[in-house]
Amino acid sequence: MKSFFKIFFATLLAIFIFCTIAFFILLGIGVAASSSDKPVLNDNSVLVIDLSKSYHDFENPSFSLNLNIKKLSIQPPSLYDVIRMINYAQSDKKIKGIYIQASVNPNGFASSEELRRAISEFKQSGKFVIAYGATITQKAYYVASVANKVYTNPQGGLEWHGMASQMMFFKGLFDKLGIQPEVFYAGKFKSATEPFRVTKMTDPNKLQTSVWLGDLYGTFLEAVAKSRNIDSAQLHLLANNGSIQTAGDALKYGLVDSLIYTDQLENNFHQLLKTKSNDKINFITLDKYAEAADYKSFSGKDRIAVVYAQGEIVDGTGDNDKITSDKYVNLLRKLRKDSSVKAIVMRVNSPGGSALASDMIWREITLTKKIKPVIISMGDLAASGGYYISCNGSFIFAEPNTITGSIGVFSITGNAEDFFKNKLGLTFDVVKTGPYADLGSIARPMTEPEKNFMQSSVDSIYKTFTERVAEGRKKPVSYIDSIAQGRVWTGKRGVQLGLVDSLGSLNDAIKYAARIIKTTDYRISEYPEKKSIFDQLFHSDENNDMISAKIMTKELGPEMSKSILLIKNMQTMINIPQTRLPFEFEVR
Incomplete structure (x- = not known):
């Protein structure tokens, strides 16, 4: 009984402390939220x-x-x-x-x-x-x-000093560990799989990288040359000479x-x-x-919805930093049925991800476009799955140095039998009702028929992908295939190739949407809707993830922590066909 009362009063005290802290937190939030006074700006x-x-x-x-x-x-x-x-x-x-x-x-x-x-x-x-x-x-x-x-x-x-693009390769690590990645891809430029199957860039990847990196560098030099009144050739020479x-x-x-x-x-x-x-x-x-400052306009007869699609594309539900199929399908469906929304501007900033999730979002954009304009604005990245969800927009804007294209597909599984046996001393055995019941298991190598199944699936998705793009861009499938093959392009070249309609910003896309619906009296509504302060405070999973990432970066440094996150993210790709940008690159 004495032990019971100790636990009881300790629990009661904990509840009291929690409620007290929560009260003051909510009181502070209430005071902040109820204050309508704006900061006063001084002259000068x-x-x-x-x-x-x-x-x-x-x-x-x-x-x-x-x-x-x-x-x-x-x-x-x-x-x-x-x-x-x-x-x-x-x-x-x-x-x-x-x-x-x-x-x-x-x-x-x-x-x-x-x-x-x-x-x-x-x-x-x-x-x-x-x-x-x-x-x-x-x-x-x-x-x-x-x-x-x-x-x-x-x-x-x-x-x-100029620009360089660097990729990290994992094949040597996997060889040492006794892990054999099984990689299937469609598109000779689909370099997303290279870190798993080679130890350096292939010739096609070096070719495409030299082109898009050259485009970025050219835009950079031209902009600086104009602002500083220095010839771009001179700027190039200064970098090459290490001046x-x-x-x-x-x-x-x-x-x-x-x-x-x-x-x-x-x-x-x-x-x-x-x-x-x-x-x-x-x-x-x-x-x-x-x-x-009153820099946002909340008045206007007609409503234009701006939908931000930022992050990797994943199946089902997930965090706010990802484009989840369930959330965006439901959101687009809701906006399609909302008669007060006259047009949608979708801001895409994504390296891609799940092929299935990309197709589900593509479907909602296709249905919505039949009822109201869906204007696409590409940010830093709108590639692979990011391009998949963009390709059937009513009109596509991109910046000159947007990374886009990468129309290709890959799928990854692996054989870790040697790793488990020789490094960990683990072995596996199985009873199954058919020869393919354990297809995708990493505890054994794949058979030739299984490899054929995987490659056939990837080829089928690639065919669908190119057909979607051909439909949206009103081009022959054969032409799209010729500029696809997983190849990465800049927004500037995307316009030349017909993958993008015009160079321009998010603001340009919004103005174009207003022009399409023939209005100058409009207001902007932004989605997804931001969470309340209360939800943010008590949404522990996202806060924990953010804190963990910050701690890892602080303790290990940005390079090492990025490498660990890359390996961790591989889990989301195993056995799920991917339409995503080359696995990881860094421009210095």
């Missing part, structure tokens, strides 16, 4: 764009609580939010200029292009744009170079305007703002500006 404010932050197409707020419950840590605004804020700031009398913090840039090339274009348009208002980084990486410089002035630290520097090694070199060849420290940078801002040296400069972060 400068909008700060921190390129070190990742601006995704879709952001579900994630909150971290500490003892100061008034402080909620929220993720950065979405990319489209940032673009709208920059556009709004052009006519905001409180905002006198933009300060680009330009040390690193984790954003993709297409996202960087949208940021760069918006900042370039901002300059047309006559307001200043200043960029500074103690050291400036190449991708950060791509955005920063559009500024009126670009500065770096005298002891810092500017990265300028930019120090901050002084960057100044000598005109890539930056001056070498200064941060105190000197502040003096420059004072001169531009015509303020005194001891005055505080009103730097406004994007987070704060999002609260203060």
